[in-house]
Amino acid sequence: MVHLIKVYVEGLFPGISPLNLKNLGECILYLWVEKIREVLIEKSQSSDAGPNVEKITEEIDEGNEDDYSLEYQPVQEDTIKTLNFVISESQEDEELPPVNHGNPISDRRSTFQAHLAPVVSPKQVKMVLAKLHENKKIASATHNIYAYRIYCEDKQTYLQDCEDDGETAAGGRLLHLMQILNVRNVLVVVSRWYGGIRLGPDRFKHINNCARNILVEYSYTSSAEESSKQLGKNKRVRKDKKRTEH
Incomplete structure (x- = not known):
């Protein structure tokens, strides 16, 4: 079965064979992924029009991420799960925020x-x-990550x-960062242009x-120093909670 997969992949991507010869006895899965990614990028750039290719995260999550990131719980209340980019007639009355x-x-x-806009709906x-x-530059980013929080006064x-x-x-x-900083009525988008080198948890x-x-x-939150203290306090509370659970 492994041999059949190897033959199939080498048929689609001829550049795989030299990688196998240069790295005999080593794990070449990541090298395969990078080589296939390069070939796909070259093909997509050389064609005038082609099918939309779903974005794939090039990173493999590594351990020990606690020092660089924040734990979070899935949001379950009052969420909008799908946001497409087609503006209906009913939306034309809404004012585009700066x-x-x-x-x-x-x-x-x-x-x-990062990109930021005040939003109330x-x-x-x-x-x-x-x-x-x-x-065009933002649209071509490898990832456009976003999150928003809108405060509903009535509820x-x-x-x-x-x-x-x-x-x-x-x-x-x-x-989760926005929740800790207690920001409201704001949308934050972070664009990432991947340069070919995996960054891990960084x-x-x-x-x-x-x-x-x-x-x-x-001015959606306090100074960088104060917000850092708030994040540090949240991390200490989380660690104390873990210790009490053991």
């Missing part, structure tokens, strides 16, 4: 940039996302949701830092 852009962070050829969330995707609850866009768990971590650190910086810049 969209702000943060300073990019670059690390090992990957670039991260899911319709405005759709409109902002559609507006961002009109920008005293939050309408909130998030999207990974192929960067596994990134949307939930972003939303990618979550950069996504959260981009989001926190732009939230501080536009």
